[in-house]
Amino acid sequence: MAPAITYRLIKEEKHTGARLGEVTTPHGSFLTPMFMPVGTLASVKSMAPEELKDMGAGIILSNTYHLWLRPGENIVKKAGGLHKFMNWDQGILTDSGGFQVFSLADTRNITEEGVTFKNHLNGAKMFLSPEKAMQIENDLGADIMMSLDECPPFFESYDYVKKSVARTSRWAERGLKAHSRPEDQGLFGIVQGAGFQDLRTQSAKDLVSLDFPGYAIGGLSVGESKAEMNRVLDFTTPLLPGNKPRYLMGVGSPDALIDGVIRGIDMFDCVLPTRIGRNGTVMTSHGRLVVKNAKYAEDFTPLDDNCNCYVCRNYTRAYIRHLIKADEMFGLHLASYHNLYFLIHLMNQVRQAIMDDNLLEFRESFFEAYGFNKEKAKNF
């Protein structure tokens, strides 16, 4: 039986080893490094599927916890799966639901069997286990599924993280056994271990022995510094097999994407571009721009004069500012659209830099123009 998810390495950048590759799923293939837009509730907020395709998004994310609650995975299954339900015929990745459940810190209780919690909508008591996560994800039918893991705080104690990593490995194995559709869905394992090199090493070793078709690095971008994150990637990515895709979870700031690619990462996801867009902040080749600020009221230039997206070809800062100030949905849409395009286009540029073996030069000029080289640089 052919695996549902395969990875083909096309080229390694000469100076950094950054990977240009291709991931093939039952719903088409996409080039990596790739940024994946997040459609939490089976919709990338405000975006039509055609718009995501136009900008080159080959795969999107959706959230198991949220879809489990609304509309319920049974309804998605009856619809013929998530692709049909949401009218998206390219790749989809679902998380395990664990991250959201563990973040309900006040109401959850973790045992070896799984986690009991009260859901955020109506407070009803619910139970999530590796097997339950797998059943939900099999019903949703995404191309790539994530194992149920525990994602402890980055600065948790060594002893706690050690136990947590061991449990995450046991849960990964249980999920793999419970996975009922290996022919059309690929399950990824998630390497945990916070900032501890030996625990990351143990986690990676455990998971690699289970031979997943892909691996994620979890437990990062949860409050630690970017230097900390890069340090963990420096020693974790080399532990993962070269013939499988590598996914850094929950990372979406431009600097972290580039630095992740330099450390061998292939896939990223984050709500950042749509979330900050809805708040009136956009990413540009000259750095972040808070378009709702008064100084843009009469600025009839595009969000980014170096951008060729639909928004920058057709709308001005003044118009987008007006719409966002007036709570017009179309303004939130335009800012979200531009930000998603920005990150997907950034990954295009990064892939080109890998081809051209000048990724470090690209990083330097991008960081300089964006403002990441400044003292007290903004976070994105």
Place this chain on the structure above:
Amino acid sequence: MAPAITYRLIKEEKHTGARLGEVTTPHGSFLTPMFMPVGTLASVKSMAPEELKDMGAGIILSNTYHLWLRPGENIVKKAGGLHKFMNWDQGILTDSGGFQVFSLADTRNITEEGVTFKNHLNGAKMFLSPEKAMQIENDLGADIMMSLDECPPFFESYDYVKKSVARTSRWAERGLKAHSRPEDQGLFGIVQGAGFQDLRTQSAKDLVSLDFPGYAIGGLSVGESKAEMNRVLDFTTPLLPGNKPRYLMGVGSPDALIDGVIRGIDMFDCVLPTRIGRNGTVMTSHGRLVVKNAKYAEDFTPLDDNCNCYVCRNYTRAYIRHLIKADEMFGLHLASYHNLYFLIHLMNQVRQAIMDDNLLEFRESFFEAYGFNKEKAKNF
């Protein structure tokens, strides 16, 4: 000098006299009868201009009062006018701002000179006169502008309405004199007079003598019954010249559109399709459908099985219900899109029925299928 707005009568329906025609503006022409989507704040809520064009909207509305306040007509003027500001290269019509101002009943004071009021955003005292309305509308630069009129309640006293009609005529003349761009903007007069035939007659006579390039019928769809509205149209429309377009303001329910066309109306506008869409109600060939109701949770059919719009070709009731229940913008967008398409497509069908001289048969079968023939029929 050629008038900015011209009307060409193509055909009158044999049994009713309903008109198929064409209105030409400085930004292209459109066939009538036509329903015009409303973009209050320079955006038809949630809709991209390309989507409106795809569904055949040849002209849209925007609101003078709202744009005066936000972003300010001076900014729109600096942007190069409303068309450039909002990226819409077809027809635009702006109202005079009067309707919104008069609806601020508690804070406004009407004199012969104009109306003083406190705006709804920050309570600042403002003044609107026929000349001020014209200056704002000239700065906005829409193809069709409306005169500042007074729109009294339908069941106001005869004496009040008589005085109000006379003032509206004087204001119309002042607006015409203040209009600074007759070469590229057409100003329409608005016939008032509530339900009084002699006052409607006087109002029409006054305005027709001023030779506007088009005429609106105002003061309807403000709480009176549809039978009352049709009665007023029966005696008002024949007072208007046959070589100018006729616009019934603020009407958007499907039955009222058809009954208006039968009485000689060419243009309509209303926020109804987008407003009810955002609340989870859609118009279908089988009548209104509250898609957010629980009974559609597992309904994997389109909103309307007779509809060929983008939404009905790609999405199910179950998906749209899920999105709206979860407050996802894309759900509000899909419902708004479908409703706008429904009314614009209805006008296509009406134009065909005029060509085929079977408008009354079309009315009967549409009303029967929609449920307007039922006792206690819903309002839309």
